[in-house]
Amino acid sequence: MPELPEVETVVRAIRPRLLGRTFTGFWSDWPRQLATHPDPTSFRAQLVAQTVQAAGRRGKYIVLTLTHDTLLVHLKMSGHLSVVPAETVRDKWTHAVFALDNGHELRFRDTRKFGRIYLTPTPADTLGALGPEPLSVAFTPQHLADRLANRRRAIKPTLLDQTIVAGVGNIYADEALFAAGIHPETPASALDAAQVAALHGAIRSVLEQGIAREGASINSYVKPDGEKGSMQDAVNVFRRTGFPCYRCGTPIERIVLAQRSTHFCPRCQAPAV
DNA sequence: ACCGGAGCCTGTTAGC
């Protein structure tokens, strides 16, 4: 379930517990999560003795820079990372465990098993196609306008395309479109310059708010320490189907676009005439 | 190049 703010929150929590640590072991009971390796044994052989030199984020990927390689983790829908003492009891959904040189373990828990782990000397193979970081100077209204031009697809699923801008998911796409006053079914190429500028600003502000609130704990997402974020208390439309819009009182509607639930206020986000 | 749909997994929730 994590999007950019949730992944950023995870990185900030685990970074101080991983920097300078050296991996001493690895275990996995779900080889399919190892995107770059056929089995846990070969993964372990390449990982062990490498030290964590940096911990960051690119889009929704967690990026750990090691001595020789880069370790990437994508949480997908249900992934959760934590650093705990090795003696802490593991539950049945913990599918990967990275042993550290201080008696702790980095654990990857993932009920739906969609998450993926990459260990590679060439992370660009995986990260290279991502669009700009939405909170960086590279993400400009002009960039967004250029990438939306000539796309007739609805703006909502277009925002979920990680090659346009990295890190926006279903919650923040809906929230950004509400903040910008844009109907989710508007063809991307039909937005005028003012709407693109509004959307650009809205994407940034909802993501910044999400980070400040340490993510949205709407289903199962919790921070690495098990505590909840608070962005769920600040959403305007996401999963508020039937409840009155905070701005105008009109009931929030839900539709499905590109197989994803989409929530909007039919009055505040009225289609262009 | 673009776009929609199936599929990957398991757990939870809504509805009868």
Place this chain on the structure above:
DNA sequence: TGCTAACAGGCTCCGG
């Protein structure tokens, strides 16, 4: 209460 279908914050692959 119990069963079933729908749903879940992501993304890849395949085909038109």
